[in-house]
Amino acid sequence: KCDNISIAIDGPAGAGKSTISKLVAKKLNIEYVDTGAMYRAFTLKLLEEKIDLTDEFKILEELKNTSIDFIDGHIYLDSKIVDKQIRDNIVSQNVSNIAKIKEVREGMIKLQRKIAEGKDIIMDGRDIGTVVLPNAKFKFFIIASIEERAKRRYKDLIKKEEKNISLEKVKKEIEKRDKIDSTRAIAPLKKSVDAIEIDTTNKSVNECVKLIVDIVEGR
Ligand code: CDP
Numbered sequence: 047k048c049d050n051i052s053i054a055i056d057g058p059a060g061a062g063k064s065t066i067s068k069l070v071a072k073k074l075n076i077e078y079v080d081t082g083a084m085y086r087a088f089t090l091k092l093l094e095e096k097i098d099l100t101d102e103f104k105i106l107e108e109l110k111n112t113s114i115d116f117i118d119g120h121i122y123l124d125s126k127i128v129d130k131q132i133r134d135n136i137v138s139q140n141v142s143n144i145a146k147i148k149e150v151r152e153g154m155i156k157l158q159r160k161i162a163e164g165k166d167i168i169m170d171g172r173d174i175g176t177v178v179l180p181n182a183k184f185k186f187f188i189i190a191s192i193e194e195r196a197k198r199r200y201k202d203l204i205k206k207e208e209k210n211i212s213l214e215k216v217k218k219e220i221e222k223r224d225k226i227d228s229t230r231a232i233a234p235l236k237k238s239v240d241a242i243e244i245d246t247t248n249k250s251v252n253e254c255v256k257l258i259v260d261i262v263e264g265r
């Protein structure tokens with residue numbers, strides 16, 4: 047029996063993780079799992095239920111009544127596909143404060159490991175190479191300048207016809223999220239010592255995909 051291929055992709059918001067991971071998955075014919083989508087789905091639920099986001103007790107009560115899954119590239123919240131809704135900027139603005147809660151992370155990590163078990167997989171997030179899949183065969187840390195990441199995110203939001211945004215606002219929000227993600231007590235965003243860093247600032251999506259595929263296929 048061959049070992050499974052496991053690829054861990056981590057890095058800050060807008061670096062290109064999910065776009066690149068999806069294409070690498072297609073090229074290698076393996077499964078892609080977006081762990082950020084899971085934290086986003088739970089945050090969406092809290093917003094929909096109008097839970098006070100500073101009330102950890104209420105948040106954890108809600109967690110018990112929430113089912114999240116990632117199947118065939120779709121994110122499910124209580125059996126409903128919420129691919130679109132989880133990308134709303136209101137979710138982006140709140141997700142990091144939910145993702146830093148210990149019990150929330152424990153629940154998600156359990157689910158992520160279960161999904162990855164016995165499969166060829168590429169998984170992206172913040173703590174995949176460091177915590178979720180520390181034994182992943184390949185680990186990449188994807189970065190880009192804050193200016194470039196803000197520009198990319200701004201473009202994505204304009205396409206979605208989000209109102210009340212500006213490049214400057216998007217940049218501030220990304221900086222704030224990066225700060226919360228990389229300074230939290232549990233599983234902060236950081237490069238795993240054995241991860242290969244790829245700076246995508248001046249690279250096309252296809253160049254980044256080729257870089258990773260070549261390494262995985264041993265070229
Ligand atoms: O796509 P983008 O970089 O904007 O974010 P994402 O990957 O969808 O993740 C959204 C948020 O979820 C992050 O800012 C983190 O707060 C949290 N997250 C996490 O804590 N751990 C992960 N493995 C993935 C995401």
Ligand code: CDP
Nearest residue numbers: 059060061062063064065198246249250251
């Ligand atoms: O998942 P993450 O937040 O790291 O980033 P993403 O959502 O995959 O990428 C944000 C945007 O940057 C997308 O519109 C990508 O198409 C774009 N991108 C790019 O222009 N050049 C790259 N080398 C990588 C991503």
